[in-house]
Amino acid sequence: MANFEEDWNALDLSKIRDRGSKKWVAMMLPEHVKMLRDYHEEIKKVPRPDLNxxxxxxxxxxxxxxxxxxxxxxxxxxxxxxxxxxxxxxxxxxxxxxxxxxxxxxxxxxxxxxxxxxxxxxx
CATH class of the missing domain: 2.30.30.520 (SH3 type barrels.)
Known part of the structure; x- marks a missing residue:
């Protein structure tokens, strides 16, 4: 168990080059990608202020x-x-x-x- 902890602490995570979300886009249908983009645009919208x-x-x-x-x-x-x-x-x-x-x-x-x-x- 001690060897695992030593190996884990010695692991340099800065050397890992992950492609981020790019690796998942290839597995998604274009319709899903469009829906996700539309969703992100929708959540950025601000509600109309209520004026009295x-x-x-x-x-x-x-x-x-x-x-x-x-x-x-x-x-x-x-x-x-x-x-x-x-x-x-x-x-x-x-x-x-x-x-x-x-x-x-x-x-x-x-x-x-x-x-x-x-x-x-x-x-």
Missing amino acids: EFDYEAIQEQIELAMKRNVDIKIKRWKDGEFLYHRGTIQWIDLTRRIIELEDPFQFFEVKLDEIVDVTILE
């Missing part, structure tokens, strides 16, 4: 103030399980289509009002 009445009022006040001052804002929006950030000045708000048109130094883009979860004025 006060949060919506704060967002509205920040947007109105940014329009009056014509300053840059940072908009945080939630779409398909992830947060996206946009920065620019508000050019137009279309309430019939429920979008805000922003301009950054490179382009114009539209942000849906329903996707906005936070607005910060950058001064």
Whole structure:
């Protein structure tokens, strides 16, 4: 028993070159690999934050103030399980289509009002 423990402690694990998960992929069907990839993408998704009445009022006040001052804002929006950030000045708000048109130094883009979860004025 003592020889086994001595041999085990003397074993240098840094010399073992294992292929990791690559060795198992060859035995898996392509459908299984796709399902695993989809699963990993799904668990990375973030749930939509629950906003209450006060949060919506704060967002509205920040947007109105940014329009009056014509300053840059940072908009945080939630779409398909992830947060996206946009920065620019508000050019137009279309309430019939429920979008805000922003301009950054490179382009114009539209942000849906329903996707906005936070607005910060950058001064």
